[in-house]
Amino acid sequence: MGAMGRRNQHSREEQRQMALAAADELVAAEGLAGFSMRKVAQTMGYTVGNLYLLFSNQDDLLAEVSLRTADAMYEYLRGVAARPKAPLERLQAIAAGYISFAQKHSFRWRLMFEHYLPPEKWDHPGLNAQQTALFEFVEEHLAPLLPEASPKQLRAAATALWSSVHGLCVLAITGKLNWSGLKDARPLSDLIVRAFVSGLREERS
Amino acid sequence: MGAMGRRNQHSREEQRQMALAAADELVAAEGLAGFSMRKVAQTMGYTVGNLYLLFSNQDDLLAEVSLRTADAMYEYLRGVAARPKAPLERLQAIAAGYISFAQKHSFRWRLMFEHYLPPEKWDHPGLNAQQTALFEFVEEHLAPLLPEASPKQLRAAATALWSSVHGLCVLAITGKLNWSGLKDARPLSDLIVRAFVSGLREERS
DNA sequence: GCCCGATTTGAACGCTGATCATTTCCACCG
DNA sequence: CGGTGGAAATGATCAGCGTTCAAATCGGGC
Missing domain, CATH: 1.10.357.10 (Tetracycline Repressor, domain 2)
Structure with missing residues (x-):
């Protein structure tokens, strides 16, 4: 149990926090209009699809x-x-x-x-x-x-x-x-x- | 002068009003989220590009x-x-x-x-x-x-x-x-x- | 050393706003 | 009546969006 088959060193919950931090900064910088899932994913060093494993x-x-x-x-x-x-x-x-x-x-x-x-x-x-x-x-x-x-x-x-x-x-x-x-x-x-x-x-x- | 080379019977100003009416109804029905230029154009019987001749x-x-x-x-x-x-x-x-x-x-x-x-x-x-x-x-x-x-x-x-x-x-x-x-x-x-x-x-x- | 299964990917789909070369058509002229 | 100039309208095109999911990737356990 624990970290099985994990490629990255970040746990699910850590990834969530990373995503939230990235999203928060993106919103603060560019507003809702400049926001996009792809930008968030890129900032946190993951790909788009992964975001949908963290948030629905x-x-x-x-x-x-x-x-x-x-x-x-x-x-x-x-x-x-x-x-x-x-x-x-x-x-x-x-x-x-x-x-x-x-x-x-x-x-x-x-x-x-x-x-x-x-x-x-x-x-x-x-x-x-x-x-x-x-x-x-x-x-x-x-x-x-x-x-x-x-x-x-x-x-x-x-x-x-x-x-x-x-x-x-x-x-x-x-x-x-x-x-x-x-x-x-x-x-x-x-x-x-x-x-x-x-x-x-x-x-x- | 007047109506030269016009395919449609609607003047520029008439088209503007048609677009505004269509847009207004669309917003009222679906909200800002359901709004799109293409839908407005289709409702008024024109194509997308034409909308950009009426509004910037x-x-x-x-x-x-x-x-x-x-x-x-x-x-x-x-x-x-x-x-x-x-x-x-x-x-x-x-x-x-x-x-x-x-x-x-x-x-x-x-x-x-x-x-x-x-x-x-x-x-x-x-x-x-x-x-x-x-x-x-x-x-x-x-x-x-x-x-x-x-x-x-x-x-x-x-x-x-x-x-x-x-x-x-x-x-x-x-x-x-x-x-x-x-x-x-x-x-x-x-x-x-x-x-x-x-x-x-x-x-x- | 190998393989199973959790983990991550990224191409694909259908949509968006916006652009502009191309086509269409009418009014006028000869 | 037959052009034809030019205004009017088109729609293919581009880059980007949210979302999905078959496929690729990798690590721990045997």
Whole structure:
């Protein structure tokens, strides 16, 4: 048992990681448009066919790359959230961090949202866990600002708030935002968080 | 002059419109993934090469299809906004209309945002006009709710609000929204508009 | 030393966007 | 009525894509 009849010194799992690393770099460098299975295979020193022994198809490979990016972003946001002490500033820092991560890793970030998974694959376990983790992360940092909210209200508020920040991020990245003289997105993300939180507190009084 | 040496009875401009109609239907039916120049050509009864006499390439054709969709959506939103009299309900109706349009014309709508234009093409005249029109439309309906805001503040508020609604829409369409028991997006879009407007008024007092 | 079977290959298939020499056809002229 | 010039449309061609799978390749066990 063990390594039987193996020509290469890399195990299956090592090959998977090599492929993911190569794919991630390729996406980061050329975007989804410049991505191809052949390039990935060549970068990792194997041939195309071998990739299909590691991943069932291109979509699966890209889905795992997306997952990696989501992980990296989540960790980055946790770091960003650690600094500010005041709850509101912490939320604003998270929002700004979300956007700056997206701007820094533009192609990677866009892959997460432009790589379309057919609806029947929407209940991918790892992917959903990631999403709920992000929602709960926002929820956790929103909670101190809405002490009287019920769990359901809090959940709805976090969903709405994160959607809002995400929308600003999308438009900023894709250039579809009418900047109207604004230098960067930070004032707008601050405004969104501030107004939203203040509006929710108002609502409950 | 006029129709010289023309084999077909369709003028260049007519052909453009036929191509756009065919492309639009194809996108609506199969999405960006199922789109191809050959299919468009076949649907309109011409060959591939001819398409490149009408549009410089696939991106240009798709950009014009996007423009069409944006036009249709804008007109739809104007209709939606005509009904409610109260300013807040009108804004909420616009937000809900935006989302319901995206859900009804899911593939068309997604084309507008997934069809990536390289940054050097971000100053396309028609496209930018469309975008500012939409922003100004929101601004116009937000203004009565923020009577004391300066033009700059109003512009920023409209940008932030529309971004927020857009974000909710994106997540709803792509299935990346943690619904957490919610049936549809309407309550969330209402919440976003309500909280945001209330928060902005609070801020200014 | 040999061979079995796991491992890896790469040619093949049908598709794509894009190009452009070639063909087709009409309007005009004699 | 018979050319004929030139606009209009074609489709073969190219490079590249995702995906498949029969065939080639190699290493451990006997």
